[in-house]
Amino acid sequence: MGIKLSQCFIAVDDHDKAIPFYRDVLGLEVRNDVGYENMRWVTVGSPEQPDVEIVLEPPLADPNATPADRQAVAELLAKGMLRGVIFTTDDVDATFERIRAAGGDVLQEPMDQPYGVRDCAFRDPAGNMLRFNQPRKG
Numbered sequence: 001m002g003i004k005l006s007q008c009f010i011a012v013d014d015h016d017k018a019i020p021f022y023r024d025v026l027g028l029e030v031r032n033d034v035g036y037e038n039m040r041w042v043t044v045g046s047p048e049q050p051d052v053e054i055v056l057e058p059p060l061a062d063p064n065a066t067p068a069d070r071q072a073v074a075e076l077l078a079k080g081m082l083r084g085v086i087f088t089t090d091d092v093d094a095t096f097e098r099i100r101a102a103g104g105d106v107l108q109e110p111m112d113q114p115y116g117v118r119d120c121a122f123r124d125p126a127g128n129m130l131r132f133n134q135p136r137k138g
Contacts, residue, residue, distance in 0.1 A: 005052055007043070010128055011059040011082045013074065015042050017125040018056050025102040026087075026130075028054070046087075054085065059126075077127055084129040092134045096120040099132075112136055 012018040015033075019042065022028045028044040031053055035041075043053040059082070060073040076082050089095040096110050099122055107121035107129060119133035 007053045007055050008085065009055045009057050009083070010085055010124075010126075011073075011077050012056045012124070012126040012128075013059055013077060014125065015040055015056060018042070019044075021125050022054070022056070025099055025104060080123055080127040080129050082128065084131065086131045086133060089132050089134055092118050092120055092132055095132050 019030060019033070022044045023030050027046075029047055030042070031045055032041055032043040039058070042056040044056065045053040059077045060070050062069075065073075073082070093110050096106075100106055105123040107123055108119070110118055110120040112118050113133075113136075116136050117133040118136050119131050121129055121131045124130055
């Protein structure tokens with residue numbers, strides 16, 4: 001029995017800010033952007049991985065959530081403490097420069113990590129941490 005990743009979720013507080021960042025800055029495809037009642041289902045993904053998507057979801061999509069729950073989740077999102085995604089790239093330094101030049105919010109410049117990768121980190125418009133890495137050479 002084989003198991004593969006199909007979708008992962010990342011919370012965004014404004015789809016209209018998130019979509020241009022993921023599409024135009026990161027170069028991901030918008031695969032779905034569908035409204036349904038008071039919800040919006042947006043998925044993005046790399047052209048190199050047609051079977052894997054990131055769902056850009058509201059911070060708390062649970063209709064039974066209390067106002068206090070919604071406030072708590074909004075505060076965690078603003079601090080960048082909900083989720084993160086790690087991307088692999090062929091050239092972390094070039095990726096870093098491209099995202100920074102597009103106005104990306106830099107968390108960490110490229111550096112070699114002791115666990116065998118060179119990586120950098122940014123925040124998306126909602127505050128989520130996005131890391132970009134490549135295997136370290138040598």
